[in-house]
Amino acid sequence: MTPATRTLPAKTPPRLQPLKGVRVLSLALNLPGPAALMRCRQMGARCVKLEPPGSAAGASGASGDPMAQYNPGAYAALHEGVRTGVADLKTDQGQKALHRELSKADVLITSFRPSALVKLGLNWPALHRQYPQLSQIAIVGSPGARAEEPGHDLTYLAENDLVTGLDLPPTLYADMGGSLMASEAVLQAVMHQRGKGKGVFLEVALSSAAGYLALPRAWGLTRPGAAVGGGHAGYRVYPCQDGRVAVAALEPHFAARLCAAAGVAASSIQALLAPATHQAIAAFLLTQTRRQLDKLAADQDIPLHTLPP
Template sequence: MTDKPKALADVTILDLSHLLQGPFATQLLADMGANVIKVERPGQGDLFRTLTFNNRWVGGSESPNFLAWNRNKRSLALDLKAPDAKAILYKIAEKADIVVQNFRPGVLGKLGFGYEDFRKINPRIIYCSGSGYGDSGPYLSRPGQDMLLQGLTGIAAATGRGDGPPVPVGSGFSDQIGAMNMVYGILTALYWRERSGEGQEIKVDLMSAMLAHQGQEMLMAMNFHEDFQRPRSGIGHPGMDAPFGVYPTSDGWVTIAMSPFKRLVGVLGDDNLLVYDDPKTLFERRDEVWEELAKRTKAWSTAELMKALLAVDIWCGEVKTHLQAEQDPQVRHMQAIASYEHPVAGHVKVVAPAVKMSATPAEIAKPAPLVGQHSREILAEFGYAADQIDALVASGAVGETLPG
């Protein structure tokens, strides 16, 4: 635990979000000290508590998907449809700075938890909504899931080999980009409120986010009226020429980025490859060039090839698995992997906060919570007496889970 101040220590966030987009956004803010009150369904909690990879559970019962996006938060288990829920959330909203939610458009508004409802209680409140496709239009009823957005916005069609199917990115890329846009909007709104005293509503949708984060690819396609054609080889981007790509070695793979072709040929030791050395050829025959280069790189071990390429300033890198990345010397040097102790899962390794700040550093101060673990604590902070809390728990409006 650091004794340095937290930049967002006086910011309270009412977190009504679930799954990945909203929870990652609020975790980023929690890492910087924000007081995040995560509202979950009694007993069940966030849907991500029941989803995992390959039916594997940390500590035997905890979802890695949930643990990844919910540290540094407290859980208030609340039945949003219970009559008492509205009074509780409105009472918290009187002092809250931010509301974050990623329900389908209109769902919370029908329950009385939309922006206008909270604004009447607290005109300074900042209300951030996340969705798949905005709050109107022909896709309004479609599910806004990450891979579906990758398919709709061009990134899957631009990824993979030309003789194979489109390839989604191997992580929840759309949701994480959406989360970053939420944080960007929230911090902008906080700064504006400091100047104006006014709150506002923020809307983030995954479709717009994914298009914006493919700005250079979209600009090329739209202005030249031509889609990228995926290469049939390991070329790493549909708009790039050789040698840009992924190449086999005798014991693994290496990446080679924008590098002088003649210098690369010099390392590989075969001047016959220089027949390809002009920009037009390196693009139009890039699959052929990749195949010829790959025949040569296979003769090297990864370590030997990396040493030779780096010696002449070729832009290159090893291809590593997640476990290999954890042990990477630069990753270890940067202390990019951290851990925390969870009351059920035990010792949990996590990725450390990525943003470094000298005066107000991010910190992992709390593990991901159990469902309703902090219900009593939170309600007491907002003025509820012990007997009132007992009654709310007894009625089922409020839930709780105690560690151990």
């Protein structure tokens, strides 16, 4: 008798902690800074955040991060494992609390305009002179001379052609992209510190993050009619009988399986770009339920994902 085959549980990939032992202090509010700090904590850093005193609730010691007011759940998720404190940096007491933390930190994350950093004594020349081992990651809206301009995620997306029609984007792309750039900058700063023995100043602009995310559009990849802009019949969102289906059968072997299932004779890229192929695949998908399409995807190895109406 052949012994039964035992399926071994999948091994969880090891989580590397390249920032273990690194102390990160953040003064950054809202989303990009806290999201960057969350990533740093996940990479093993010891994270501290100082916030201004809250004024909306009028409670002593309340958080002054707006996120804590308009979405407490998101705030809690972002700050899990982060030691938070309250300090009014415009007062002597708040400055003393700040410098106690700066004396122990390896990296400082800020999200103030450059003029505000000067007023708080946190501009890089002054900071580097007092704490030569410390690095600073300055999150700004726009780079260089435009860093004083007001803006937000929506305006940075708009200037990079990532806002279409009157609908708001489904997520905060510039903020989250900027948070990844900021956590990457922390890694760069730590590598520099370890190699050179001194801190470094790195600026992360949210508009630059939006510009990076917009590169496929700037290159023409996602423009209307381009292959991944709706031009390829195997890479579109179609209606189905009881909802929608996102089809990503872009590679020739995937596209061939989709066409075979739909009874469409289309093997060349020219055929897949033809309106007749779009119409034939759309007609087939409209006859299928989400359950049927999920089964088709599993049986025929076709990349698609069904969605509610």
